[in-house]
Amino acid sequence: MSEGGSSLKEQFLIEGRDLVESAGECLLRLEKEPDDSALVASLFRAVHTLKGNSGLFPVPPLTRVVHAAEDVLDEVRAGNLTLDSEMADVLLDALDQVSAWLDAFDRLDHLPDEADEVASGLAARLAVFRFDADAPPEPGDSGPDLAADWLDGLPAGDLAAAETALRTGGPVVLIDYTPDSGCFFRGEDPLRFMLTLPGRVWLAVTATQPLLPGPDFDPYQAALRFRAISTASLSEVQTHLAYVAAQVAIGAQTPPPAAPSTADPVLRALLEATAEALACPGPAEAFAGRMASTATVLSALLPQAGLGAEAAVMAARDQALAAGQATALQDLLAAALAPKPAPVAASPAAADPAAAPKAAPRRQGVLKVDQARIDMLMKLAGELIVAKNGLPFLANRAEEVFGSRAMAREIRAQFDVFNRIVDELQTAVMQVRMVPLGSVFDRFRRLVRDLSRQVDKPLVFVVEGEETEADKNIVEDLGEPLIHLIRNAVDHGLETPAERRAAGKPAEGQVRLSARLAEDKVVIEVADDGRGVDVARVRAKAVERGLISADEAAQMPDEAALRLILRAGFSTAETISNLSGRGVGMDVVATMVERSGGTLSLRSQPGRGTTVTITLPLSMTVRRLMMVELDGSQYGVPLEMVLETARIPQDQLHRHLGPPQIVRRDRLIPLCDLRRPLRLAPRPQEPAELSVLIVATAQGEVGLIVDAFRSGTEVIPQPLDGPLAGLACLSGAALLGDGSILMILDLEEVLKCPW
Amino acid sequence: MPLVIDGSLARIEGAARVDEAETLVSFLETTADPVVDLGPTNHLHTAVLQVLMAYRPALATLPEDPVLLALLRPLLGEAGPELNRAA
């Protein structure tokens, strides 16, 4: 692989990971339905394709493992073996290893040093399953032996020429080729096969039946016979005619000479590989190491093959080290190998094996179209939306500045047309980016299986609505939060089988992962039928952690108390288990969901279980914002967080301790003057009526005091760069239709600042 | 198209393809005193070779390509008066 090699590698890695994943899913399903032959077929196909692809790259141990897996699966496919959980375990181990190797190959361009050994181990474990029924011998390439009278029926002139060719002295191969009558319909051109025959010294063509011109003559019924003599080796001729072997009889007049020992294909392959490795440029600091290991390989190979002494190899190594060039070793290799080595990739580098994180969700190319192109399309559609939103500004100017109401009306009518088309365009582009949630759900089957075994809680994992589609980025961002939620459900949510029996529930717990569409949102639920959240304990813990006061805890309705577990640093589990441990709690999950523009809610019933609901926009590329004005600038607040806008007279504020509060629907809501966390200048004078934007946050409802409300809008957020990139309270910026810049607030972050 | 038909002369330029066997047959069937020119030919698909072997048309010239020539001479060499005249 030279130019284009890296993109090919990327392609291989993306596809390889997809294949490993789909093979894993098939395996897990097969454990439940071992007789599903369609599943077996797709499992086999995934492994088979992986093997084929891997052969293109310098990853022989990986190829070996998938090859061994393919062999076993072939037997399963043929019905000679049944896939049991033992076999599934080994196959899953093999897939895990392959996955780790793909990661290693991604980082290092080669596999870790111990890969060979690991591959042998896995291959051996896989081989155990194989039926050791004697495989039927492969049918040979050569046709039936040539009868002694193969020259019969030839014209005298041909016979004489054949005799001459046969008397050349050396060994010759005799070929008798009668193409079958339908051979043209397989794309065969027998004459071409014969004319390109290696070592051809004689060729005769005869008809197998009289060729009679006339209306009945069919040029596409082959009726010829070819006889030829070649001085090439039998195997060369056989290889050349392999495609038509069934139609050819081949005979050797004298046995071909035995292959010389120097042409041992294995030795040759090894030497060639060494030469290729030497020819590769490598980092200068690794030069001495490379020369030394090359010399070790050569001193093992060459003396055994009688191609050189160990001393010669060592001398060449020393020469190479002294010269700082591999030339001496290369010359030695070239002498052993007749053809010169070709450059091929594989540069030795400091190995960093192990460290492959397990089951980490990866960004994968699920779309088989170049994603950059779709992203570009999406971006252009987004810009069109922004440009379209400029028309109402224009209409206002037409009316206000130029006093033409008629023109303003026409512009607005035009705007409606644009609106419709752009909407449709946007929908169409978003459709392309839609992928089924199944692509992320499927990888959880394995996770749940492993978790259930690890904590010894047998359970049923129900997946629903896998076909529900959402934007690719949203789907990918879902992976990590869902892993946490599922881990929580299995680890904390479900009781042990004994506890469940004692509570009169079936010993087997249930974890349900479901997805459905609700208008323009996708709703994902992770539900367990476990013990439910102990709200009293949540309150106690929150007080203990100093998150709220005991008074607040007592007054808090259950629903709000439940949301306390979403606060940073909260964990209800007495001990941090090795499953959901690692200090990651629900707060992280909530943050991740919100970052994708979604919301998270909780429901729990003691003894009945807990349900976590994630609601996400179908697409996050276009965001709906509520615009507000602060200190002369415009800011955007995600519309999905806005509950209501209100004008509150100063005298309705409750000023006790801490920030002022207002009462809405019998509840106290704290007010935050947005100018303060954003460190804007204080308002010159307090207005008589405050403009308050009431938003739902992870901390509950908050009223945001702004200078003025503006309209809602749709924008394509652009990430911030430069000095603004470091500001956590801004999630991005967008260009408005009138050319001004809108800063988009990340309210969760904003509210973390003192106010 | 390697098969060029000009009145009663069909010339095969370069490599005759398999589907030209049909065209050649219809040319040979429908043309009075057809002549085939193999001078510029460097390959004949087996199906085309078969047509020539069946119809044995008069040949204007034999191929220049020595391999093809060696193959065709014994097959078509004594084909017809046209070739003998030319040769």
Added chain:
Amino acid sequence: MKNILLVDDSATVLASMRQVLERGGYAVEACTAPELALTRLNGGYRPDMVITDLNMPGMDGIAFITAARRLPPCRFIPILVLTTESGQVQRDRAKAAGATGWLVKPVAPEKLFDVLRQVLA
């Protein structure tokens, strides 16, 4: 320039074959599914040769060859199938369905060009 139609559900195989073939001076059309390839062939695209995988989801290579051979312009086109080194049974089935020959995966460039010289006029 000779046109070659590649059919394989593996994007990796398609990319690597395309790279090799294009460097060898062939024009390449790649399809990730046989159904797509048939649509192209039905739509008048006429390659000089077809190279197809056998193991594919949906329509498999054998069914694809059978269907392609039924299209009059594809009666005589050389069709090569991609097989594994141990795929003798598959090769025989492919030949019976109308394949011209096979290539063993992974395909070495020299071998590929050898075969093309032999099969492609």
